[in-house]
Amino acid sequence: MGLLTSIRSSISELFAADEPKRIGIYGPPNAGKTTLANRIARDWTGDAVGPESHVPHETRRARRKENVEIKRNGSSVNIDIVDTPGVTTKVDYTEFLEHDIEEDDAIRRSREATEGVAEAMHWLREDVDGVIYVLDATTDPFTQVNTMLIGIIESQDLPVLIFANKIDLEDASVQRIRNAFPQHETVPLSALEGDNMDEVYDKIAEYFR
Numbered sequence: 001m002g003l004l005t006s007i008r009s010s011i012s013e014l015f016a017a018d019e020p021k022r023i024g025i026y027g028p029p030n031a032g033k034t035t036l037a038n039r040i041a042r043d044w045t046g047d048a049v050g051p052e053s054h055v056p057h058e059t060r061r062a063r064r065k066e067n068v069e070i071k072r073n074g075s076s077v078n079i080d081i082v083d084t085p086g087v088t089t090k091v092d093y094t095e096f097l098e099h100d101i102e103e104d105d106a107i108r109r110s111r112e113a114t115e116g117v118a119e120a121m122h123w124l125r126e127d128v129d130g131v132i133y134v135l136d137a138t139t140d141p142f143t144q145v146n147t148m149l150i151g152i153i154e155s156q157d158l159p160v161l162i163f164a165n166k167i168d169l170e171d172a173s174v175q176r177i178r179n180a181f182p183q184h185e186t187v188p189l190s191a192l193e194g195d196n197m198d199e200v201y202d203k204i205a206e207y208f209r
Contacts, residue, residue, distance in 0.1 A: 020067055020078045021208050024128035026153075028145055029085075031134045032165040034063075036191035037083040040204075041065045043197070049083050072205040079208055082128060130159040130208045137164040137172035137188070141180040150181060159207045162186045163200065168193045 025033045037049040049065045065081040131153050135141045153160050162181055164174040168190040178186045187203050189196040 020080045021129040022082055022127060023079045023130045023132055023204075023208055024082045024084055025132045025134060026084055026149060027134035028136070028143070031136045032191045033134045034083050036132070036134055036163065036165065036189075037063070037065065037081050039191045039194065039197065040070075040081060040200075041068060043201075044068050044070055049081060070201050070205055072202055075205065075209075077205045077209050079204070128158065131161075132204070133160055133162045133184075134165050134191075135162060135177050137166050137174055137177060138169050141177045146180070150184070154183075160184055161203055161207050163191075164188045165191055168195060 025037050027033050034049065041047055041049050045065065045068055047065070049063050062085065063083045065083075067078060068081055069076050069078045133150065133153070135146065150160070162177060162184050164172070164177045164186050166172055167174060167188045174186060174188040185203070187196070187199055189200050
């Protein structure tokens, strides 16, 4: 009986190893999460994950791109990308009004965005195998939301890479992000321009294999 159990366990582990790792892309609104998700998906599959926008909370439901195989240095890693809504402590419908969106639509969007934040937190606690945490390198990273999310990721014992996005902008500071979260590796990039994507893919292959 012990031998049979051992064989079944070995078979289960073999098939589990072949399954794609679910990698959640997290971070605050407008950090460039969907831009990065689309960059990765297009580079390796030719398809996009979802629409990109300067309007906050454009991603209000988690979107998933399955079986993204990233090949680096003679080996490969197979992941499912989960592009999650930007996490914030409050979604105010007036944010949408500033982008010439009608009030009814703004209220609907704010409700959907609030539900999306709850969904993103569920994914983080239950359904991801690793995290790519995207931060806007032009803004202060030391916020309540970022500290809380990094703490949850650490409590879940998930592998995490911090990506300092928007390094193409003049006031970007990668070191400010490194100083805020020195316990984790920070990789600079511009998801929009495609800067430093070779290192991004090297690190994804290393951390999420």
